[in-house]
Amino acid sequence: MSQCFDAIPLFDSYHSFYALDRGKLFSEDTPVVKKFVQSMTITVPEAITDYKLVKDFLWSKCRQSEATYNAFRGESERFLLWAWCIHGKSIAIMKKRDIEAYIDFVVNPPKSWIGTQVCRRFSVNDGLKEANRAWRPFVVKLSKAKRKESLRSTTPSNIKPDTGDYALAQKSLIEVFSNLSVLYSHLVEGDYAIGNVIAAVKKACPNLTIDESRGSVNRLSARQWEYVLESTKAKADEDPNWERHLFIIASMKSLYLRVSELSCRPKWTPKMGDFYQEEDDWWFIVFGKCNKKRKVSVPIDFLDYLRRYRLSRGLDDLPAVGELSPLLHPIRQHNPGLRARTIAILAQEAFDLASEKMTRDGFEDDAKVLLATSTHWLRHTGASMDAENRDLKDLSTDLGHGKLCTTDKEYFHTDDKERAVSGRTRRV
Structure with a gap:
């Protein structure tokens, strides 16, 4: 499978997502998503079913909170795109080694999948939403401290992040495991996936470090x-x-x-x-x-x-x-x-x-x-x-x-x- 990024975002904003009838799979104002998911069935015949199950998961899990929706949407969407575009498998038949491959991917994604700024997912053209070609599943950003130090400098520099600087924080990796575990619990309950192996993958993950060298919370002195x-x-x-x-x-x-x-x-x-x-x-x-x-x-x-x-x-x-x-x-x-x-x-x-x-x-x-x-x-x-x-x-x-x-x-x-x-x- 190609490592280049030729995918699009799959799910719209919180308010647009819940404005769509639950029984309707695709929104009429984003035909680009329907076209993309259908194109994935060439290599992954179950892609439409994958999409439907994840959409139902987001609907069930995230209605009460926009922040929860954004968190689960981001991980579920990224997982689907990897499964279809790179791994070539339905998420229903993923085994332990498949999830391990996904974690390796998240820790070290191809540069073509990394953006240098947060972008809108869709833009409106003649009443229809088109995918923003600058959008990426991963984003590398300058730290807030670096940005502010640059602005304060007597000779401010226009420092831009580089995709080569991408590094997944331990906290973010833990959230990846947590979000995937909740997703697979939902899929197992719906008899779509045969089991939830996320905990086993997490336990043996070489990229996960338990850091007890610092205090447990960030606080001011x-x-x-x-x-x-x-x-x-x-x-x-x-x-x-x-x-x-x-x-x-x-x-x-x-x-x-x-x-x-x-x-x-x-x-x-x-x-x-x-x-x-x-x-x-x-x-x-x-x-x-x-x-x-x-x-x-x-x-x-x-x-x-x-x-x-x-x-x-x-x-x-x-x-x-x-x-x-x-x-x-x-x-x-x-x-x-x-x-x-x-x-x-x-x-x-x-x-x-x-x-x-x-x-x-x-x-x-x-x-x-x-x-x-x-x-x-x-x-x-x-x-x-x-x-x-x-x-x-x-x-x-x-x-x-x-x-x-x-x-x-x-x-x-x-x-x-x-x-x-x-x-x-x-x-x-």
Whole structure:
């Protein structure tokens, strides 16, 4: 089979996918997909059945979450394209050695299958969607830190990623195994595949490394967090538009929020009334993963940030019972709140501001870390700092973890600095 890339994307966006009737295999506005899948039956007669089963899998598994759909779509699509275009087999008859061959392919794909930028899958022409010829199943990107360092340089360089720089992260490889395992469990339940060998392949995979050399989560140090908080607070004192930045970072760190839990979504828009008081205690209602609601305890110290943000918006100092004001006032007035992408951009502006100040103050290594920081670090930072003083069960409940062992594994571990001190005096 040819190693060149002459395939196309198979599945459209989340909203377009679920707008199509479940019983209809191909959308009328993307005839290019139907034509491509039919062409695959020349070498893989079961290609249309493969496509139908994967489409049904995505429909069943991913309806509740666009992020889940995107994750499973990407892996399922890539797997189908490899099976048809390179391996020449239906996914129903894959055996252990076939899956091992796919994992080797994912770890080291042909350069022709790797793109250097994220592209739209389809473009519209005369009412029909055509496959974007620049789209690729794999993408190599510059790290966020490298991009920002280049922009800050006195002589900014137009650094572009090279397909030869592609490397699959261990976390991504683990996700490949996880996504494939869920897919094959679905196929086995439907009597399409004879078994699920993913766990066996994972166990013997030479490319998978268990890394216990680092801490379990990415988090900011106490000094980095202090710079982020104080520099954002100082900026908000000068410019009221930054009160929203300050409230976002304080909320995510203090209430252990995921960016999705702070954002406006199709099924949920966070409101000020989600904060409520019971006797002397304040709580915040969170709509989290798997469509589960939970209440998070609100520290007294956080109320100062809630007050100043509300006052900047012309509201009373603390929320009233059932208040319907959006938690984060939108940039565009017709929106009910802020989307996750916008929240991430505002948080990154706060990280960049702190990074610049740390550089000026001589903490260049700390400043570089902030360039690569994401919003999820704030959740980990808050939980890691509070783990020293909070009961495991209380922290786990506020984080929304289903199991205590998840919290224990991620946040209750030996501090590296303390371990290094205790190890210095060991004798040979």
